[in-house]
Amino acid sequence: MENLKPVLEMVDVKKSYFGNQVLKGVSLKVMPGEIHALCGENGAGKSTLMNILFGMPVIHSTGGFEGEIRMNGEVIDIKTPRDAMKYGIGMVHQEFMLIPGFTIEENVKLNREPLKESILGKFLGEPMKNLNRDEIRKDTQAALDQLGMDMVPADKVAGLPVGYMQFVEIAREIDKRGVKLLVFDEPTAVLTEGEAERLLAAMRALADQGIAILFITHRLDEVMAATQHITIIRDGAFVKYLNTADTNVTEISALMVGREVEVIERAKHHEASNEIVMEIENLEVNMPGEMVKGVNLKVEKGEILGIGGLAGQGKIGIANGIMGLYSATGKVTFEGKEVALNNPKAAINAQIAFVSEDRRGVGLLLDESIAFNIAVPAMQNQGKFLKKYGPISLMDQAAITENANKYIEELDIRCTGPNQNVRRLSGGNQQKVCIAKALTSEPKIIFVSEPTRGIDIGAKRLVLDTLVKLNEEEGMTVVITSSELAELKSVCDRIAIVTEGKVVGVLPASESDAKFGLLMSGITEGMEG
């Protein structure tokens, strides 16, 4: 390894956005065939650094950057994504870069379509050659097979579950020939654990072929499991270059955050009551990849209920079905009244809130301020933050700002202030805005799917704490869906385990991991359902 030349070096890179210096001299070195982790808190500048590497328009429309990029020792100049691709750089962006109206195969092969001769092409040359649809299908199928994904290449991307979309992007990157360096910007943030493992396996296979991989993730166990080296940045500044073998999760998180990170503990537990606030009967949800096949579940008033289970078993589908985002059948009763299914408005009117696992696709007005985004649902559905002057109602700017400030502090949203546009936030901080938004509408019950995905290890605690606090102080019922059992156990009162689309058991959070493990594997003997 020692005498190999690095594929990529980024030297003393600096970048300012509108006078706000977000990178203050970061250096990075990646060896061929290695998986290299880039770690840092939300807003540390990871995506910005990668955007520079990929020549993204957002960098060059805001004054470019300072510093040097070298590939195989040679200084290169990357001004557009086209340049980056020419040098063999591929990238899975943090936000989706897929065209929803196109099919999976059209997206995978976008601008790299195999061509074949056509009548027009004979006269007018290359651009008028026909797409070779057979080849497109074949290559796409091969890439999907390599990832072990069972998807139909001719399906439209619109309407796919997020995890699938992520795999479409990954399929696109691994299908590229002549790639020397692949960047994955938080690819696992929207994946279930099982899917994430599949992805890590695919990444290892690529690295074995000599492709260098830059991997950004907030799941430090993935960093430990998959990478050889780690670069840590904090607040736009380089902190440390580590050998993965010589470090551990505690050290990484301390370096990222700049202090020790405490373990979450919950002060007071909910007393088991028999007051049922929501009853779910025979719920079936048609969510591809997360099919729900007849769930019966009772949610107690004021509790924090966890929904866990392995990937693809249907736990994600439950909340999506209740909220009317995927077609569903069955009966859901909330506070004695039936909630109409397949009707998102009905759920919202019943004061049921939802933080989707798909935070990248849902709900943010990117060109509006943080404050406005947080206030919108409460304003639209409950008339909050409005001042009435006779028939006219105006927005109460002061109240909106105050509310935003509260959440900026509580959730540690890294921004220049409540009036900053959401587009200019880092991915993780955008997710915090989503959570603040759901909380502001003061729901009676809130469904939170994967609350800490894509959120750094320090902020994770803040988010969970906020949920616990609202539960204790406002008596809000919370239902958390998560694939991390440890996370559920640390905050929930009871945990329901979903297997094969059904609830196979509900256990107190204090039960042993072994019992949960048995449930997840589908062994239900001796337990009530």
Add this chain to the structure above:
Amino acid sequence: MFKNKKFNIKEFLSENAVPVVFLTLSIIFVYYSGTQPAIIMNDVVARFARNAFFVLSLLFPVLAGMGLNFGIVVGAMAAQIGIYTALALELSGLPAVLLATVVCIPFALLFGFLSGWLNNKTKGQEMLTSMFVGYFAHGVYMLLFLFIIGGIIPINVYELVLPSGVGARSSLDLTQIKGALDSIVKVDLFTFVFILAALSAVITVANTIKNKKLDVTKTVLTVALVVVGVAGNTLPALSMFKRVVKVPVVTYALIGILCAFISMFFKTKLGQDMRAVGMNMEIAEVSGINVNKTRITANMISVVLSAFGQIMFLQNLGTLSTYTAHQNVGMFAGAALLIGGASVTKATVPQALLGTFLFHLLFNVSPLAGQNIFGSALIGEYFRVFIVYGVIALAIVLHAAKKASGKK
């Protein structure tokens, strides 16, 4: 259990609401106009032939995400420059049309490039930009025809210039090229149907051989065409149609070729790039597609096609109002496309053809229908203006609303 893909009348109606409404309206108007359907048909056949190119030319900018390109008026201006050149060289008939076509191409390419470039500077506002491009180009065009023609470029043909010798006449007689394309071959409606049937049969056989499977829909279509043809030639009720309706075969053949070109085009690499750019510019750019170049190309193709369209239009009409002939081209074509059920972001060849047909049918019958229903032809006249602007305004509002809700 969740989705049944059966044919659903309600869904069909709601998805095709616009053409259905206009079709119903047309039928009512045809009835009230009190005109022989055969006579209406003959007029619509001619109008369709002279307008289809404009409407089809709009498909490129729509699919490339630039909306209705009202800027195709610059194509019409290029065509008028071509025609004027042909007249100045005292050509007539087909040679005049061919020369006009050759002359208009470089102008159309240039105009298309410039307006496309401007569109790239004002992304998101293309429809507005293209409208202003039209106004601006009109000014330049006036300058050319009022002062430069005869003033700087000498014109020796007396009928083409004002008596002062400077500036083109405002109304030019195109008798010498009238029907240069249309009159090459003209057949009656049902002979034309037979030609279509023959074509359809050839395609069906070719498809069947290629796919080794009988192409059922095309077979049915062929048989239907034959039946219509036979009926038209034998049934006395249709004899009026046979006598009155004359179809300009060459013009329709050109339209057919354009339709084939468009559907082939969108199977090519460039066509795919255009669709990608139309759906999402940012992602297209990040995928390495040259967004600006693709958009300019789409605009140039559209302007060239509309120039061809204007030549076809003028050879049918037989007169040229030098200073106004181009003016409504963009608006009318846009309205026709929308009536066919297209939106400003999505359009297909069948929608363009259906829209052209419905639009011109309504255009033909609304004055008389207005006269007979309300006792005033003016109401019918207002109505057609209302259709054009109303439909366009509605489409733009719907588009804006969709864009706003799409952001959420």
